[in-house]
Amino acid sequence: MSEAATQLLNTFSSLSASEQHEVLIALLRSSGQLSPSTLNDDQLVAIAEEVFLSLEVEEFHGDKNRKR
16 A cells, blocks of 8 residues: 555544545545446455444444443
8 A cells, every 4th residue: 555545544544433434425436436347346345344344333432432
């Protein structure tokens, strides 16, 4: 991964959950402009699983913090 991509991910990590969601939506919309061979179905499924799992973890921690 390039240094620019790493910086982008670091910046993304520092955003609030709602900002991350907005960025993800924008990236998914723009990914329609990629050539079809860029990502295969298995890679797309793996990425989707990672996103959903990270959202589940965020939701769990948010619920846990609200109960305190």
